[in-house]
Amino acid sequence: MDFPDVVMLSIPLFIVLLVAEILWIRIKGRGGAYETRDTATSLLMGLGNVVAGVALGFVAYGFFTWLWGFRLFDLGSSVLVIALCFVLDDLRYYWVHRLGHRVRWVWASHVNHHSSQHYNLSTALRQTWTATFTLMMVLRAPLILFGFSPEMVLFVGGVNLVYQFWIHTEAIDKMPRWFEMVMNTPSHHRVHHGRDPKYLDTNYAGVFIIWDKLFGTFVPEQETPDYGLVQNLGTFNPLRVAFHEWLSMLRDIFAPGLTLRQRFAYALKPPGWSHDGSRKTSDQIKARNAP
Amino acid sequence: MPLWITLLIVAAGIAGIVALVHFAGGSKRVRLDSRKRVLDMWQAECPDHPATGALLEPSGFAALIELEDGSTGLLWAMGDRVAGRVLKDAVMQEDGTLLHIRIPDFTAPHIAVKINDPALRHIWVERLKTVLNERV
Known part of the structure; x- marks a missing residue:
């Protein structure tokens, strides 16, 4: 079956x-804000993501095709199987996203999505150029080995991404109660983009917010979040946005005088970890600001 | 579709949206024109570095922040938002009415502050000299 x-x-x-x-924002005077250079950066990051996908997509696709040769079953492509694949892939997304915030190697790629101080639909397009280097494609391996075809896995992953576009907005306050309970919504995802201590590392969901509720990372929206990074960027340059954390991490890894263990820790511990305690992780920031 | 047409459509699309944002008022810059507001913004940006005072400049683009530990910070406009950094190992260059401050930080490499008033510029330069590596 061909998937679009x-x-x-x-x-x-x-x-x-x-x-x-x-x-809408211009006419109503509410529902968020756009800034010219911030928007340009987000759109260029989105374009770069597409280019990177075309240039490096063969790596993941080749890996998935290779894995497919070792599948346990061939589940076919019925609607039920596609639906099951979609739900399981959303669970996969939750963990990739969680690792994206908790492992600096993966954060180096994901950080750019959080680098805007605005929260609007252009922010949704501020996507990574370096996802391939995180090797997070391995988290899709169980789906393919179990018998969901690579084409189907990529298709449901695409649907997941498309779903997440509309939740990057302040123009929608809350969805109906039943919807907020089950689905990821603008309100839940605004929290995820907040740099307020209590909002850090929460609401990792892609489509179903139930994963956060199940794994203890759900935080409801109370006051309007302050969007961006713990230390906001002082540049709109897309190249700096795309690569700054990779450079910073590599500088730490190859700094003189560290043990091998410390070098690995700079790549694998959460962002903000340092061998001498001179920086703060999100856990430490949250603990310091806990009521 | 030929690649050049695709690229043309993409470039026009991005330029069109950016132009729409500009004409919808998206290029308005935040003004750092009140000491209290500047200190509040600094506190929000750099909560680990408590401030005791701020030196503003008339355009409202940037402010020097006096910090509790004796060091100096810089808060500057990033469009309608701000960014802040403690000035450590930075370099200053004076170029007419412009003060170029270069920070060894890949995410905030260069900030140019325009101060037309010579007396105020002198105050900024003297303040910066105490914390920066001056390069004229």
């Missing part, structure tokens, strides 16, 4: 919704 590239197909819809949100 839903992300590419959705680009016209993304543009229409983005323009609609800009006009």
